[in-house]
Amino acid sequence: MIGNERLAVRKTYKLYLGGAFPRSESGRTYEVHDAKGAFLANAAWASRKDARDAVVAARGAFPKWSGATAYNRGQVLYRVAEVMEGRHAQFCEEVAAGEGLSSGRARAAVDAAIDRWVWYAGWTDKLAAVLGSANPVAGPYFDFSLPEPTGVVAVLAPQRSSLLGLVSVLAPVLAGGNTAVVVTSRERPLPAVTLGEVLATSDVPGGVVNLLTGDAAELGPWLAEHDDVDAIDLTGAPAERAMEFEREAAGSIKRVLRPPAVEPDWSADPGLTRMRTFLETKTVWHPKGF
C-alpha cells in the first residue's frame, strides 16, 4: 500500500467460550460476506466439540450466576447496555454491513438492542414478584412459589436479525438466571462476536454466555441431544430441521421453545413468554406452628 492513509488493524473474529476468545478447536473458519456478497471476515466455524466445551462452561457458570442476587444480575445486564452504548458505532457498522440495512435502520436496530438489555435488566428483581406467589393452602402451612432458572439453555439465535434478534433471545435467558450456549446467525455472525467482547468487559461472569459462530444445522442436533442441556430455543433452527431437533430434545425432557413460522419483527415489545419458558417454579411448604 502506498499513501498516507493508515492501514487498519483488522479483528480476528473468534468464539466466545468460558469467558475467553478461542478459535474453534477444529481449526475451521468460514467466510462471512456482507449483504452484497463482499468479503467481510473469516469467522470461527464452531464444531460439536466447541459446543460440548461451551456446555461444560455454561454448567460451571450456572451456580454462581443463578445464585447471584436479582439486583446484582440486573446491574450486570444494565452494564452490558452501558458498554454496548460505547461501541454503538461499531455495532451500527457491522449490522448495516451484515444485514444490508441503511445506516438509519441499523442505528434503530442497535438502539433497540441496547434498550432491550435495559428492559431485561429491570426485570431480574421483579420476576419473583410477578411470577411467584404465596399460596393460600387449606392448612397450617406457609406455602410459596418462586421462579428459578431452568439451567443451561441452548439458543439457536435468529438467522436474520444478527444483533437485535440475538439480544432478544439471549437477554431473557440471562435475566432469569440461566446460562447460555448460543449458536449465532450463520451468515451474519460478526455483531455476535462483538457482543461477546462487550459481555467479556461488562461483569458477566465467564461461561454465563458462550457464543458459537457457525451452523445451527450442524450444532443443533448435538445441543438438542445433550443430556446436560436443560432447555433449547429453536428460534434460529432451519425450518426443515426444527421438528427433528425437538424430537431429539425429548430424550432428556428439555424445555423447548419452538421456532416461529417466520422470523418475527424483533422491535415489537417482548412479552414474558420467553422468560417464562426458561424458568421453573419451585414451591416450598413449611408448617406454621408454635
Next chain:
Amino acid sequence: MTHVLDPHALTAETPPRRELPTPYADVTRSESAFRAFLHGLPGVDQVGAQSRVAMLGTRSIKTTSKAWAIDTAISMVDLTTLEGADTPGKVRSLAAKARRPDPTDPGCPPVAAVCVYGDLAGIAKEALAGTGINVAAVATAFPSGRASLAVKLADVRDAVANGADEIDMVIDRGAFLSGRYLDVFDEIVAVKEACGEAHLKVILETGELVTLDAVRRASWLAMLAGGDFIKTSTGKVSPAATLPVCLVMLEAVRDFRAATGRQVGVKPAGGIRTTKDAVKHLVLVNETAGPDWLTPDRFRIGASSLLNDLLLQRQKLRTGHYSGPDHVSVD
C-alpha cells in the same frame, strides 16, 4: 388424721439430689447442664404432631375391640371431684360409683382411682376400703402450686397421712417458664420423698406451658425427678388434655423407657368427656408408646363426666339400643 403443718417441714432442708438413671447421671449437676440437656431434646413440630393425632383419630374401633376399649377405659378412669364445694357426702357417692359404675351390670369393671383434695382423702379411703380402688389426692397447693416448698410438702404428707395411695402434684410452672429447671426438679424430688410409698403423678399443666417443646422438656424433667406418672393438667386451666400434648408425653415415656428401662405412666386429665375421646386416647397409647401402656398401672384418664358416657356406650353395646342420661347415675 391431722391437718396441722409439721413444724419441721418449714425448715426442712432440700433432700439430697436423686440418683439419676445411668445415661443421665450428670445432667442435673448444674443449672446450665440441665438446661443444655432439656433444650437438647429433639424439637416437636406442632403441625406434624397435630396431623399425626388427626390421622389416628380416624381409626375405626368397632364391635369386640370397642367393647374391650370401653372396659379398658373405665378401668383407667381416675374418677375426680375437685370442687371447693366438695363434701364427705359427695366423695362417698363418688366412691360408690367408682366401685360399681353400672349398678345394672356386675360385669362392669371398677375405675382405677378416686381423685379428691387431700383433706377428703380419708373419707375416700374409708369408702373404698377393700375394693382395690386407689385414693388419689391432689397436693402441693393444687392447682396453682403457688406456695412455699414447706407448705407443699406438708400438703403432701397430710394427704399421705390421710390415706392417699397416689399424690397428684403440680409443678412450679413459673419456675419452669423462667428457666429455673433445677428448682422444679428439686421440688419434685422432695415431693417424691414426702410421698413415701404413695405413687407420684406430676402434673405439668400443659395449658400453661403452651408449646409442645416445653411439654417434652417438662416431661423429661418430671421423669428424671422420679415421677411415676406424668399428667397433663389440673383440669382448672384451658386447654387441658389435648391429643397432641398426650402424644408428646407418650413419646417421652416411650423414649425414657428405651433409655433407662423405667416405665413411667401417663395421665391426660380434663376435657376428655366422651367415649370417642377416650378411645382416641387409647389408640394413641397403642400406636405411640405401645400396648405395655394399655393398663391402669401405666395409663389413667382423669375425668368426671366421661364415666357416664362410657357407661351409656357400654349399655348400647350390651343391649343393642341407645339409652339416655337417666339410665346412668348422676353423682
Next chain:
Amino acid sequence: MATPPSPDRPSSVFEYAPAPESRSIVDIAPSYGLFVDGEFVDGSGEAMKTVNPATEEVLSEVAVGTADDVDRAVKAARRAHSRVWGPMRPADRGKYLFRIARLLQERAREFAVLESLDNGKPIRESRDVDVPLAAAHFFYHAGWADKLAHAGLGPDPRPLGVACQVIPWNFPLLMLAWKVAPALATGNTVVLKPAETTPLTALLFAEVCRQADLPPGVVNIVTGAGETGRAVVEHDDVDKVAFTGSTEVGRSIARAVAGTRKKLTLELGGKAANIVFDDAPIDQAVEGIVQGIFFNQGHVCCAGSRLLVQENVHDEVIAALQRRIGTLRVGDPLDKNTDIGAINSAEQLARIRELSDVGEAEGATRWQPACDLPDRGFWFPPTVFTGVSPAHRIARDEVFGPVLSVLTFRTPDEAVAKANNTTYGLSAGIWSEKGSRILAIADRLRAGVVWANTFNQFDPTSPFGGYKQSGYGREGGRHGLAAYLSTGDEQ
C-alpha cells in the same frame, strides 16, 4: 391377624377389629362404554377387564377406544369447544365447575369406595385425600373461569381448544381433577384417557358430568391401554397434550408432539430425597418419612424414596423408623384402619420385586417388618434398604412402590449434592429445626416442590411439577393455568 380381644378375655394387645367400609354404596356395572359427546357408546376395540388388585376379582369390563373412537371424541370436543364451551360466558363455565365440585362432595363416599376397589389404595386415603382434594380442585378452578384476565397471563388469555389428557393409575380421580378442572376453567374441552388398570372413577365422573348437565362433548372419556393413549396424543386436531406418568412414556409423547402446534405439559417420575438433619423434630420426621414413602403404597411420583439422613443420627432415626413401620397396618384397602393397601397390578408388583432383589444383590440391606399379607391379590410389605450407596439402582431408579433407600451425609453441602444427584427433580424434603438452614437448602435443591418439616402435602392453590426429567409445566395455582392458555406473546 390375632384373635380380636373381648371384654371376657381382655388382652393387653389392642387389635382393632375389622372395620370395613361397606361397598354397597357403589354400583359397578358389568361393562362400561366410552363417554363421548355426552353419551356412553361402545368402543371399537376388544374390551378389557379391570380387577380389584386386593383380591384379583374382576370388577367390570371396560371398552377400549381405537383411533376411530378417539377421532369421534376429539371431534365432539372440537364441536363443543367452538359451539358451546368456547362462546359460553366465563362465569357460566365457572358455575358448571362449582356444580361438579359439589357433586363430587355429595358422592364422596361412593367415589372413595370405588377408588379403593379399583386401585387398591386404603379407604382412609381415598376418603381423606384423593376425593376431597379432587373436589377442591374443581372448586378452586371454578373461581378462575371468569377471572383469567387477572392471572398474570396477559390481558386477554385465550383457551387453546381441545386438550388431550392421559393420566396414571396411582391417583385416578385426583389426576383427572388436576387435568380436567384447569382445562375446563380456561375454556378448553377435554378428551381424557384414564389408566388401563383404573378406569372406574373416571367413568363415574362421566356420570357426574351428566348430573351437572355439562354440555355434551365438553368432557370425553376414552378408556383403553397404551394404544388408545397413543391415538389420543397423536391426533392431529388437538391443541394441547397433558400427561402424567412415567418419564419413559413422557419422552415418547414429547417426541410425538414435536413439530406440531400442540402445547405440552408433562408430570413424570421422581426419586425425591428426604433430608433429615440431626436437629430435626425427630418424631415428626419419622412420620414424614413414613408418609413420604408409604403413602399410597409408594405409588407416588413425588414419593420421598431416598432418605438422606445425617450420619450422626442415622442409627437413632432408623431404629425409630423401624419401630414406627412395625405399627403400619397392611391389608384390606376397604378396612378403615388400613395404612397400606394393595399394589395396583401384577406388573407393578413384579417391578417392585425385581428392583428390591437388585437392591439386595447390589449389597444393600433389606429390612421388612413381620407382616402377614393376604393370599390373593398383589401385595408388597413396607421395605427399608439401609447401606445404600448412590451408585445402587435402588438409589437411582424410580421403584414406585413401598421401598425406601437410606443413604447418609455428613454436611449440608453433601446433602444437597446427593439430593440433586439424580436425573429427576420433582420433589424433596427437609427436616430441621433451623429456619435459615431450611431456606438455604430449599434454595439449592433442584426440585419443583420442597416440603420442609412436612411431606406429601397437596393443595389446588399450590403449583406442583418438576425440574429436569420430572417434566415441565405446573399443575395447580395461578401457574397451572398457563398450561391451558395462549397469552398472545408466544413469539
